[in-house]
Amino acid sequence: GAGVSQSPSNKVTEKGKDVELRCDPISGHTALYWYRQSLGQGLEFLIYFQGNSAPDKSGLPSDRFSAERTGGSVSTLTIQRTQQEDSAVYLCASSLARGAGGSAYNEQFFGPGTRLTVL
């Protein structure tokens, strides 16, 4: 079946511009995560959606970052007034809801990422 998809795969933008990154999770996965991975660095948690609950935004680095998840499926991460330090690979992951049972409990499936370059 289809995995997690992200678009665009690469995005080059100028400092100060706004960008939108899209994530299509696996159908039926109610948990969705956004992470940021800078070159050679680990995963930095950004935001987490779980079903209809209020999202956990504790990882967003500034108020220039926001995310939405419409209809419990597709998610968009928006970065306003981009800065050079925003350059990174932005990863999206989805997983089954807690309590769904089965061997895939809480296993995250990652998309290929969007490489953002801010000039």
Next chain:
Amino acid sequence: AQSVAQPEDQVNVAEGNPLTVKCTYSVSGNPYLFWYVQYPNRGLQFLLKYITGDNLVKGSYGFEAEFNKSQTSFHLKKPSALVSDSALYFCAVTPNRDDKIIFGKGTRLHILP
């Protein structure tokens, strides 16, 4: 606060030797623990997980990990390393009452031919 630590930024192992990648955690309650791998120019892939039961869990590509509650550790192991195991490895944990998964900073594993 919940956290996970991977004390080694890099581990070098000769091909054919056993390998260990260390992970310790700090969470309230009973943790769910995971290992993920990121091969060069590829996305993150799930390797294995511990939810409950047998402390020794086996995963993909011949890897295994042992949950040690007293030492709050979940070290990744493989009896005989391959050059193709060279990658970035992430340990992750989620507390039993919260689905948010917390990742460690990663350990880069180099298998030397």
